[in-house]
Amino acid sequence: MRNDLFLDKNEPVPIDRVDGKAKVTGTATYSAEYKVQNMAYGVLVGSTIAKGRIRTIDIKAAEKAPGVLAVITYENAAKLPGYQAGKDPAKPQATGQPLRIFYDNEIFYYDQPIALVIADTFERVLSAARLVKAQYEKVAHETDLETNLEKAKRPTGPRFEDYKRGESDAYKSAAVKIEQQYYHPIEVHNPMEPGSIIATWESDDKLTVYTKTQGVESTQRSIGDAFKMPPENITVNAEHVGGAFGMALRTWPYEIAAVIGAKKIKRPLKLVLHREQMFTNVGHRPETIQKIGLGATADGKLVGLLHEATAETSAYEEFTEATVNISRFLYACPNVTTRYKLVHLNICTPIWMRGPGEATGSFALESAMDELAHELKLDPLDFRIRNHADSDPEKNLPWSSKFVKECYQLGADRIGWKDRKLAPRSRPEGDWLVGYGMGTGAFGAFRSAATIKAELAPDGKLILQCSVNDMGPGTATMMTTVAAKEMGLPVNKIKVEMGNTTLPPGPTQGGSTVTSSVGAAVYDTCVALKEQIAVLASKEGSPFHTAEVHVIKPEDIEFSESGISLKKDSGVKVSYADLLKQNGLASLELTKESKGSQQPYSMYSFSVHFVKLRVHPATGRIKIDHVVSCADAGTIVSQKTAESQMMGGAVGGLGMALMEDMVVDHRFGRPINNNFADYHVPVNADIPAVDVLFVNKKDPFTNPMGSKGLGEIALVGVAPAVANAVFNATGKRIRSLPITLDKLIET
Numbered sequence: 001m002r003n004d005l006f007l008d009k010n011e012p013v014p015i016d017r018v019d020g021k022a023k024v025t026g027t028a029t030y031s032a033e034y035k036v037q038n039m040a041y042g043v044l045v046g047s048t049i050a051k052g053r054i055r056t057i058d059i060k061a062a063e064k065a066p067g068v069l070a071v072i073t074y075e076n077a078a079k080l081p082g083y084q085a086g087k088d089p090a091k092p093q094a095t096g097q098p099l100r101i102f103y104d105n106e107i108f109y110y111d112q113p114i115a116l117v118i119a120d121t122f123e124r125v126l127s128a129a130r131l132v133k134a135q136y137e138k139v140a141h142e143t144d145l146e147t148n149l150e151k152a153k154r155p156t157g158p159r160f161e162d163y164k165r166g167e168s169d170a171y172k173s174a175a176v177k178i179e180q181q182y183y184h185p186i187e188v189h190n191p192m193e194p195g196s197i198i199a200t201w202e203s204d205d206k207l208t209v210y211t212k213t214q215g216v217e218s219t220q221r222s223i224g225d226a227f228k229m230p231p232e233n234i235t236v237n238a239e240h241v242g243g244a245f246g247m248a249l250r251t252w253p254y255e256i257a258a259v260i261g262a263k264k265i266k267r268p269l270k271l272v273l274h275r276e277q278m279f280t281n282v283g284h285r286p287e288t289i290q291k292i293g294l295g296a297t298a299d300g301k302l303v304g305l306l307h308e309a310t311a312e313t314s315a316y317e318e319f320t321e322a323t324v325n326i327s328r329f330l331y332a333c334p335n336v337t338t339r340y341k342l343v344h345l346n347i348c349t350p351i352w353m354r355g356p357g358e359a360t361g362s363f364a365l366e367s368a369m370d371e372l373a374h375e376l377k378l379d380p381l382d383f384r385i386r387n388h389a390d391s392d393p394e395k396n397l398p399w400s401s402k403f404v405k406e407c408y409q410l411g412a413d414r415i416g417w418k419d420r421k422l423a424p425r426s427r428p429e430g431d432w433l434v435g436y437g438m439g440t441g442a443f444g445a446f447r448s449a450a451t452i453k454a455e456l457a458p459d460g461k462l463i464l465q466c467s468v469n470d471m472g473p474g475t476a477t478m479m480t481t482v483a484a485k486e487m488g489l490p491v492n493k494i495k496v497e498m499g500n501t502t503l504p505p506g507p508t509q510g511g512s513t514v515t516s517s518v519g520a521a522v523y524d525t526c527v528a529l530k531e532q533i534a535v536l537a538s539k540e541g542s543p544f545h546t547a548e549v550h551v552i553k554p555e556d557i558e559f560s561e562s563g564i565s566l567k568k569d570s571g572v573k574v575s576y577a578d579l580l581k582q583n584g585l586a587s588l589e590l591t592k593e594s595k596g597s598q599q600p601y602s603m604y605s606f607s608v609h610f611v612k613l614r615v616h617p618a619t620g621r622i623k624i625d626h627v628v629s630c631a632d633a634g635t636i637v638s639q640k641t642a643e644s645q646m647m648g649g650a651v652g653g654l655g656m657a658l659m660e661d662m663v664v665d666h667r668f669g670r671p672i673n674n675n676f677a678d679y680h681v682p683v684n685a686d687i688p689a690v691d692v693l694f695v696n697k698k699d700p701f702t703n704p705m706g707s708k709g710l711g712e713i714a715l716v717g718v719a720p721a722v723a724n725a726v727f728n729a730t731g732k733r734i735r736s737l738p739i740t741l742d743k744l745i746e747t
Helices: 020-025 060-064 122-129 146-151 216-227 253-265 275-280 356-376 380-386 404-415 475-487 514-538 576-582 639-658 718-730
Strands: 040-046 052-058 068-072 113-119 133-138 163-165 176-184 196-203 206-211 234-237 269-272 288-296 302-314 335-345 432-444 450-456 462-466 494-498 557-559 563-566 569-575 588-594 604-616 621-632 689-694
Touching (some): 040 122, 176 356, 196 253, 216 234, 216 253, 404 432, 450 514, 462 514, 514 557, 514 576
Parallel strands (some): 040 269
Antiparallel strands (some): 040 113, 052 133, 068 113, 432 604, 563 569, 604 621
């Protein structure tokens, strides 16, 4: 639903996505769709065990199959220099290094690639891949987190040491306390576009790839590290990404395999993962078990908080995320302890998923806050307001901005929170039980360096270039919006070129940093461009240069589509074409890097999510009636795309709460629902009215626009809002996601 209530009415009407037409008409080109001459096709063959060694691998039949160009295994693969450097041969796959594909015969997880079959057509390679046969020396595997908790260890490095503020276990002596365990299952990203790559060696030391990545420069570095090539010899293209949710935040073994294969056959190679491989080879949100201890005074002031999390990681890497960190600062509490541990299991390395650890951690924290409010006989919203942190208690710094209380009020009014009953199971409507729940979210408001190249043509057309790409949030639209506002140009006069390592460097698409980073760079570049235009307008011969006025400043000028005019006298004007011609310029170009500065403030984005739902006690069915998501994300740069981001986060959060769970058969260490028929995700019929509200107040310190990241907080806090609403409706507290029918059926 559109909501313009909190927009400045003097702002221009929000623009449509600048890439929208290309995407809906199919003219946007994704990684696997590029046309390359003489292309071959590859398919990966995966292991059928979860741990052990390849004893023998028979590729003869596959090699003899029609159209087959090569079959690559650990026995014949090129030895990559990046895999050899500094490694102990007695420990072929040392902990801490990404999986080295085709390096040796070790198997670390089910469906680990053991062979790459390459043929001249896709149909032929599919057939040939079935002919690869392997025999294994099996070793007992471990894929069950719960039965391996005694093996949990703190991750390497000082930042993972236990956090302590005040007194440990102070919650235990509080007047009112709770202590509970919460479970989050494996959740899989499952974007529409699968992992895909086209690799082409232009020469022995020059490579071009089209690949699904959220950061072309990070992929460039990863490939360069593996092949020991200078980055400038590797061109990475990824302008359009068909969804990712985090799975494309790293370079996966399948991409290295494709580059190896293309070099071996000396022709371009395309490799696209099939859907089952998307469940096993490109990470997931890790299974996590959390313990929360929470105590408060009788009047509802927090006394102590303990948050412990144990998560899974692969046998060969330490994957970490900020699961417990949100508990350190979200509420005012004098005594806080957090602990974070990992268990190495026979799985593919997990990877950040939208909302990363904050989403997982908020399920435990916000569920516990609801539980303690119930014990205190307090309204959960009132309980949170009583414990609002007016400054960051972890960093002991003031917030750069924080309008969570405004979010509470806006969301409560829109959802009808006044109709919520304090006692659960107090709102029956026919055969249904009605419940209301809420959850608070937070995520760091980060900003990184970004560079923009701008070119202003005589006809007023502005081209903006940056290597950043767009996996869906509307980055090009954001860049266009910022530039249009600063330069006084219509949207159709601005063109964004992006997603290629030949362009000026930009950040990886993730962590809610792009608008703050790239948007700031666009802003700074436009400011610099206007300064250059003012310099040209000040030169002798310009209509702006008079006997009285020699120096024109940007603030003296009105910028428009056709050119510039003097604010004090609109009759004094010049077109861009004439201004450039007078100065002997074909166009006006400049490149500017923008960096964030260290500020003595704690910078976070915040969200509050409200859910109204119904539960049918006889069947356990949950029907979501209404979702209200309110964001404190600073200035909203692009209204339409921001609304879309928040709605998408709500959908993801509903999936997390009610459906998503990759089930592993621990006897074999393999997933049993690695398909869209059995792994359930929300569809349109599952999604109710979603109201999106923005406080839309500028943050003075994050960036020139005053914006803060939005993508992650759109999801953080949604799942606990659902769980809390289920409790309010039924009186049943579900601490293990997803909340499925069997957990609610009343017999």
